[in-house]
Amino acid sequence: MTISVNSITKRFGTFTALDDVSLEVPSGELVALLGPSGSGKTSLLRILSGLERPDQGTAFLDGTDLGSQSARQRNVGLVFQHYALFRHLDVFENVAFALRVRNRPEAEVIARVTELLQLVQLEGLGRRLPSQLSGGQRQRIALARALAARPRVLLLDEPFGALDAQVRAELRAWLRRLHDEIHLTTVFVTHDQDEAFEVADRVVVMNHGRIEQVGSPAEVFEHPANDFVMRFLGHVNILEAELEAGRARVGDVFVDVEHDGAGPRAGRVYVRPHELEIGRAHTQGSIAARVTRVTPLGAGLKIELTAPGLGSNLRADLDWERGSVLALRDGDDVFLSLRRARVFAQAA
Numbered sequence: 001m002t003i004s005v006n007s008i009t010k011r012f013g014t015f016t017a018l019d020d021v022s023l024e025v026p027s028g029e030l031v032a033l034l035g036p037s038g039s040g041k042t043s044l045l046r047i048l049s050g051l052e053r054p055d056q057g058t059a060f061l062d063g064t065d066l067g068s069q070s071a072r073q074r075n076v077g078l079v080f081q082h083y084a085l086f087r088h089l090d091v092f093e094n095v096a097f098a099l100r101v102r103n104r105p106e107a108e109v110i111a112r113v114t115e116l117l118q119l120v121q122l123e124g125l126g127r128r129l130p131s132q133l134s135g136g137q138r139q140r141i142a143l144a145r146a147l148a149a150r151p152r153v154l155l156l157d158e159p160f161g162a163l164d165a166q167v168r169a170e171l172r173a174w175l176r177r178l179h180d181e182i183h184l185t186t187v188f189v190t191h192d193q194d195e196a197f198e199v200a201d202r203v204v205v206m207n208h209g210r211i212e213q214v215g216s217p218a219e220v221f222e223h224p225a226n227d228f229v230m231r232f233l234g235h236v237n238i239l240e241a242e243l244e245a246g247r248a249r250v251g252d253v254f255v256d257v258e259h260d261g262a263g264p265r266a267g268r269v270y271v272r273p274h275e276l277e278i279g280r281a282h283t284q285g286s287i288a289a290r291v292t293r294v295t296p297l298g299a300g301l302k303i304e305l306t307a308p309g310l311g312s313n314l315r316a317d318l319d320w321e322r323g324s325v326l327a328l329r330d331g332d333d334v335f336l337s338l339r340r341a342r343v344f345a346q347a348a
Contacts, residue, residue: 001062001152001185002027003048008057010043010209017043018054019209027062028183030176032196035206036232041189043209045155048187049078061152077146077184081158083138085130091117091141092126098149116144119178136167140174147184154186160195172198193233197221205229227344230270237276237314239269243343251311253287257341270342273317277337278303278326286335289314291328303328307336 003025010018018040025031033041046052048059050071059066066074085094093100095113104112117123120140130138139159146154159175160168176199179186190196196203197217205212205220205228213225224230231238241248244264248257257269279286289307296302301323303316314336318326328334 002060003153003185003187004060005044005048006058006060008044008047008054008059010040010047010052010054016209018047021057021209021211023204023211023214025185025187027185029201030179030186030188030199032188032190032200032203033206034190034193034196034203034232035212036191038208039206040209041191041206042157044206045157045187045189048153049076049155050074075149075152077149077151077154079139079142079146079154079156079159081161083130083142083162085138085141085145087130090127090129091122091133094130094141095144095148097145102149112148113144116147119147119181120144121174134167135163136171139163139171143175143178147182151184154184156186156188158189158191161190168192168195175199205232207232224342224344227268227270230342230344235273235315237271237273237312239271239310239312241267241269241343243267243269248341248343251307252309255285255338255341257343267343270344271314271338271340273302273315275338275340276314276316277339278305278316278318278322278328279335279337280326282335283337286337289334289336291330291332291334293330294328301328305334305336 005021005023008018008021009016021040021044033044035041043052047054048066050066050069053067061074086097089097092113095116096109099109099112117126120143122137122140125133125137130141133141160171163171172195188199200217202214203217203220204214207228213220213229220229221233224233230236239250241250246256247254248269250269255269287307287309289305291303291305293304294301300317300319303318305314305316307314
């Protein structure tokens with residue numbers, strides 16, 4: 001089922017939640033709507049589900065205008081952050097609910113619920129109450145219930161937001177495997193970059209009710225469309241600079257940049273922490289700096305530095321292997337090289 005969103009605008013009083021948004025979600029794709037709070041992600045999802053109506057624009061599901069259908073007629077599966085399970089019904093009956101309200105035969109209900117409990121890897125728990133399950137198990141039941149009536153599309157609104165970090169990571173991997181099995185067109189709302197990148201085929205970055213960029217996780221991260229996308233997708237070092245063709249003057253240092261082609265002007269240079277190279281010895285073009293703090297992280301080390309020549313404090317990320325070779329300590333004098341630096345036409 002292909003989703004087509006054409007020039008949708010939605011206002012709540014004087015607040016514009018969506019501003020002329022257009023988007024295409026191909027059949028069978030898992031798309032993440034990624035952005036900060038208030039960017040319009042959930043408003044778009046609620047319009048697709050039928051819980052809200054746009055002020056302008058249209059949305060289509062496989063060529064059918066969704067504006068002509070009620071929420072029930074659309075037959076979409078919807079999963080929220082806080083499960084919304086029926087506390088007085090056991091797991092089996094929670095999953096069966098959508099089938100029972102449609103008066104499906106009992107044999108079909110039993111077969112479908114059994115199939116779904118196996119799919120979400122919770123077979124054998126059908127007679128437990130939601131209160132007897134962990135948070136991760138409850139969210140799997142919510143997903144099974146959303147799939148029970150064989151929806152045309154699946155809409156997920158921050159489904160793992162109420163869970164702790166380890167459970168979130170486990171469920172992200174599980175959801176990706178589940179999608180690879182069922183290939184159901186899915187729109188997934190999140191403000192978590194790692195979640196979007198791990199789960200989605202494509203990422204839609206939103207801000208202030210508009211779409212900033214659409215692309216694969218690798219495309220969006222490696223080739224951000226503007227400074228907002230660059231800053232939103234993880235930590236970035238931002239350096240005030242004088243820009244000219246192909247290079248930037250940052251403090252007392254000249255660095256090569258991916259330039260936007262504009263003429264000489266004041267601007268900003270953006271460098272991600274993993275794009276800073278740290279060495280003990282001076283090399284051509286390297287910049288003197290001092291380590292102020294070394295912090296172990298899950299994947300390596302976060303190095304905080306001062307670089308008087310750049311007029312700025314910086315952060316560099318090293319993997320454990322490189323960190324072990326350098327053996328950095330607070331107060332160490334080092335030299336920095338910028339492996340990659342970016343400039344955008346409209347730095348904010």
